[in-house]
Amino acid sequence: MIIKLDATGDQFLNCDLKILTAFQVEVSTTTKGKGKAGKTTESPVSIAHWQNKTLVEEFMGLRAAATFKANKDETLTFTGALGETILVVGLGKKDSFDDESIRKSIAKVLKAHAGKFSSIGIDVEGFNTIEDDIQTAALIAESIGMCDYTYDNYKSKKSPKTECTIFLAVDKKNASKIEKEVASVKNITNSINVARDFVNEVPNVLNSVEYAKRIEDDVKKNLKGVKVKILNKAQLKKENMNLFLSVNAGSAHEARLVHLTYEPAKSNSKTKHVALVGKGLTFDTGGYSLKPGASMMGMKYDMAGSATVYGAFRAAVLEKAPIKITCILAMTDNAVNEMATMPDSVVTARNGTTVEILNTDAEGRLVLADAFDYACDLKPHYLIDAATLTGACLVALGSQVAGVMGNDDEFYAELKNHADANGEYIWQLPIIEEWRQDIKSKIADIKNIGTPMRAGTTTAAAFLEVFIKNDVKWAHFDIAGVADSASHLPYCPANGASGLIIRTLTSYLLDGK
Numbered sequence: 001m002i003i004k005l006d007a008t009g010d011q012f013l014n015c016d017l018k019i020l021t022a023f024q025v026e027v028s029t030t031t032k033g034k035g036k037a038g039k040t041t042e043s044p045v046s047i048a049h050w051q052n053k054t055l056v057e058e059f060m061g062l063r064a065a066a067t068f069k070a071n072k073d074e075t076l077t078f079t080g081a082l083g084e085t086i087l088v089v090g091l092g093k094k095d096s097f098d099d100e101s102i103r104k105s106i107a108k109v110l111k112a113h114a115g116k117f118s119s120i121g122i123d124v125e126g127f128n129t130i131e132d133d134i135q136t137a138a139l140i141a142e143s144i145g146m147c148d149y150t151y152d153n154y155k156s157k158k159s160p161k162t163e164c165t166i167f168l169a170v171d172k173k174n175a176s177k178i179e180k181e182v183a184s185v186k187n188i189t190n191s192i193n194v195a196r197d198f199v200n201e202v203p204n205v206l207n208s209v210e211y212a213k214r215i216e217d218d219v220k221k222n223l224k225g226v227k228v229k230i231l232n233k234a235q236l237k238k239e240n241m242n243l244f245l246s247v248n249a250g251s252a253h254e255a256r257l258v259h260l261t262y263e264p265a266k267s268n269s270k271t272k273h274v275a276l277v278g279k280g281l282t283f284d285t286g287g288y289s290l291k292p293g294a295s296m297m298g299m300k301y302d303m304a305g306s307a308t309v310y311g312a313f314r315a316a317v318l319e320k321a322p323i324k325i326t327c328i329l330a331m332t333d334n335a336v337n338e339m340a341t342m343p344d345s346v347v348t349a350r351n352g353t354t355v356e357i358l359n360t361d362a363e364g365r366l367v368l369a370d371a372f373d374y375a376c377d378l379k380p381h382y383l384i385d386a387a388t389l390t391g392a393c394l395v396a397l398g399s400q401v402a403g404v405m406g407n408d409d410e411f412y413a414e415l416k417n418h419a420d421a422n423g424e425y426i427w428q429l430p431i432i433e434e435w436r437q438d439i440k441s442k443i444a445d446i447k448n449i450g451t452p453m454r455a456g457t458t459t460a461a462a463f464l465e466v467f468i469k470n471d472v473k474w475a476h477f478d479i480a481g482v483a484d485s486a487s488h489l490p491y492c493p494a495n496g497a498s499g500l501i502i503r504t505l506t507s508y509l510l511d512g513k
């Protein structure tokens with residue numbers, strides 16, 4: 001789908017499908033009479049914002065208009081005088097129609113109609129329930145960008161792609177500002193779709209070596225000025241990343257650590273530096289602590305953390321973030337062969353901590369532990385990691401809310417503001433002293449699991465915390481629930497990669513504060 005702006009209204013006029021809105025206005029009237037006198041509240045439908053008087057007349061002349069109530073998601077379709085299709089979308093009451101309602105409404109309409117028309121006109125002012133036409137256009141563009149995604153690489157019959165141009169009818173006065181905003185949004189939604197492609201790619205194709213190559217290719221092609229360093233197995237050994245390598249031990253593919261660096265044009269030693277770290281398990285069998293078949297399905301998504309931070313990094317670079325950003329992607333699968341790490345093993349981490357590996361399925365924290373220590377050596381001020389770390393997070397917060405844990409409440413509050421501003425759900429879980437005790441090992445410094453079936457998401461975070469150093473402020477996003485199957489959101493595919501949390505992280509990176 002191509003988005004174009006139309007400040008003259010000419011292109012809108014010629015579109016095959018025109019999308020307009022109607023909402024309910026509350027009118028109170030006092031009735032007098034012998035019987036029941038009092039107040040009645042009516043909800044007449046308002047289309048006062050329609051610019052085109054011919055359309056207004058056409059609508060008013062419809063018999064169906066008399067019963068159209070403009071309830072939220074209620075639609076009325078009719079054929080206009082030019083033979084075009086007019087779709088009137090009900091928004092319900094204007095004041096309860098917020099940013100997320102705009103995204104959802106556009107997504108629902110597009111899902112129902114996009115394939116059938118080659119040109120669609122959207123009356124932006126009609127969706128402007130938030131009294132900000134620039135933001136409204138941005139939200140519409142965001143929803144369009146996020147909807148514009150299918151994953152059919154492995155279908156012999158591809159889903160038919162009708163080239164569709166969407167014209168956003170906007171007011172002349174803000175057209176150039178809206179144009180800029182829409183271009184920025186495109187950079188973000190394109191990056192979300194690139195990340196979704198990585199996440200959806202199958203594990204027999206996307207192994208660690210291939211994944212690192214594809215990231216490098218994308219950086220070289222699209223992110224001018226970003227430095228790429230890729231550590232192979234020998235280099236990881238030299239770096240003493242033994243926990244990371246213990247997860248890779250049973251694999252047919254070498255582990256890779258991708259290290260990307262972006263510096264803004266104006267950068268000095270005081271420039272804010274954020275490190276992003278992502279869990280990149282291209283497949284998680286559980287290792288010797290093998291997952292049962294049903295739980296193993298979907299474990300190709302276990303690299304979603306790395307794709308999420310890469311998506312945010314990519315968008316932030318394209319949008320010329322004002323801060324320095326390091327992006328570390330730790331890639332391997334967790335497989336079984338005669339070299340695979342056995343439960344009861346003790347391995348020394350890069351930072352010197354000895355770890356008793358009691359469950360090889362708690363592998364994400366091992367990979368991240370060494371990646372954290374490596375990242376902290378680069379002296380970032382902040383470190384954000386994203387990982388499909390625990391099934392327990394799915395139990396606690398479902399597939400709608402990402403769990404966040406860390407070591408700085410102010411940092412969390414800032415991230416929460418960005419999540420709220422982008423319509424994404426995150427919620428903080430605590431790390432308490434008792435859970436730090438719960439991961440103490442009898443024979444080594446720590447063990448890689450806490451008490452089974454107890455606070456699994458937060459004991460994992462208590463483990464990760466051990467590997468943060470140099471007073472780095474840290475936030476850990478457990479995205480095990482939200483990384484895929486976001487069927488509750490009309491602008492996400494019902495199955496497969498969601499692309500969620502990328503907007504929250506990008507928004508934080510671009511803020512620069």
Ligand code: BES
Binds near residue numbers: 359361391
């Ligand atoms: N990749 C899984 C977590 C996961 C589970 C993600 C379900 C998405 C959906 C992780 O590596 C894992 O296996 N965690 C274990 C930890 C346990 C052994 C302490 C889990 O959650 O069962």
Ligand code: MG
Binds near residue numbers: 284360364
């Ligand atoms: Mg696992």
Ligand code: ZN
Binds near residue numbers: 302
């Ligand atoms: Zn895993």
